[in-house]
Amino acid sequence: MQQVRLLHADTGVFMRIGIIGAGMAGLSCAQALRHQGHDVIVFDKGRGPGGRMSTRRIGTPLGEAAFDHGAQYLTARDPAFVAQVERWAQDGHVARWLPAGADAWVGTPAMNAPIRAMASDGDVRWNTAIGSLTYDGEWRIGNERFDAAIVAVPAEQVAPLVAAHDAALADAARSAVSDPCWTVMAAFDGPVPTDCDRLTDLGIIGSAVRNSAKPARTGPEAWVLQASADWSRVHIEDAPDTVQRALLAAFAEHVGARSPAVIATSVHRWRYAKVDALKLGAIWNADIRLGACGDWLLGPRIEAAWLSGQQLAEFVGSTNWTVSEQNV
Template sequence: MRVGIAGAGMAGLSCAGGLAAAGHAPVLFDKGRGPGGRMSTRRVEVGGRTLTFDHGAQYMTARDPAFVAQVAAWEAQGVVARWPAAGPDAWVGTPGMSAPVRALAAEHDVRWTTRVEALRLDANGWTLDGAETEPFDAVVIALPAEQAAPLLAPHYPAFATTAAASRTLPCWTAMAVFAEPLAGVPDVVKDAGPIGWAARDGAKPGRAGMESWVIQAPPDWSQEHLEETPDTIAPTLLALFAQHLGVNLPHPVHLAAHRWRFARSRPPADAPGALWDGDGRLGICGDWLLAPRVEAAWLSGRRLASLMAS
């Protein structure tokens, strides 16, 4: 089958890998400018140096045997490394979290800066409006639930209802760089009131080594402040971080914020992992169909590919 996949994040790329291994021809479309999605790496110039921030997913775990094997392959390629500061089974991309997604994307035909606006089905197959006019034998939706629902509704109301019932939680993220190390502060701070997570990003394996920090608010705080501006959120989160530490932080040489409107999925207890209609040849995958983890996104994509190939 020639398969059109809307979404080239971890789930979509994993599905593409499974389909290609089974002899199918996937083509992926993504609105982003390059690989990453919620595993994106932000690049900034600070003092003549290019610094990176893992401003989305901070790390990933590997527990399922299939994903353990995938992570081992990435380790052999040099695109992931262990990060003990986050836990004994924590892995990060090197030199940024987007590295394993980039490695997967390099194996496939991915059309970046292409937003799928709608799906159309006729006697020739599926057409992805906004992507290209040539029809596909099958289509996969590998997007957050809120973005998947309107694409599915005209064709598969039951699938759309499943997507509409899932709500992805938001996350505000601040990125800060200091001229000097923050003495006495551990590399990871988590579950500290309005600070859901803070990490010394520059201390991760393969990083530049500057005193760069990523500070993330928990979902409830992020939802409460969802429509505020980055210029307001960045200093607010930094002040809350300083308050938790009980110190006066030095003035940062760089400070910015990013809003993830769709950050952490909330799958139902009976989440199916992936959905496939063999008659209509339409499937959906994503972490919101399994669990809110990078590993779950990969497993969901592979599960859908297996359903499609059977």
């Protein structure tokens, strides 16, 4: 005889929920589910908070240079997210950044500050890659069992996890296509001669940001150069050195011959940078207690990822469950 837990739609009982992905969507959902009373564990393959809100630090002869090499800023327009951002601002995790607009904010002292604050509130297992999900009435994630499972990873990584359990969810994830983005980080031995801290549409460069000018940043002159989606798509398999030369040359052409010397560089390829979202908000299969959230379900913004996580938590909370024991 084996004793198993059965869940029944009835009056509310708190569940044990596993979430794969500790980005903005996954942590937003986890936070909301914990507020409902659920026991939530989040798994992430990364070494720490960040994902597309990561910051890379590089040693230079003039000191450490920092680069927000993924998302450059976030916007806050939805009232619920505006309230969340204002709480982060009160706690010193974000500050306004006017070069991107009146509703733009950046993490302080680095872009991942809000993610780091959210992760500190709960149980997050870093350095834990989850390659598969098993369902037998309960969900197995890694070596642990859960009443519900949530995937909060890029759309391209969702289908392999859920295809055996929810074909419709897998198909939805396959239909969401993300643009890639090559990113070059460059530190200089002096100020780049431009009055603008954010430049856009510089030929093959879609965005160039003076990272060292953002609030609470220190260190030498540091720029993040992000190639356009079209150029990144064509050159996605190029060698990093080739990409670096191309983007630095395009940047130098724009700022002119007075550009200071480069003293340190790094290159990063984002295969899944900006997604063509499905406008679904979030997906929740109440029959097997499997859900998905992320910017690919709502919009290509940090705000959309947060809202998707909140919406999925609402879906979960709208389904009441009781737990009983049964011998089989």
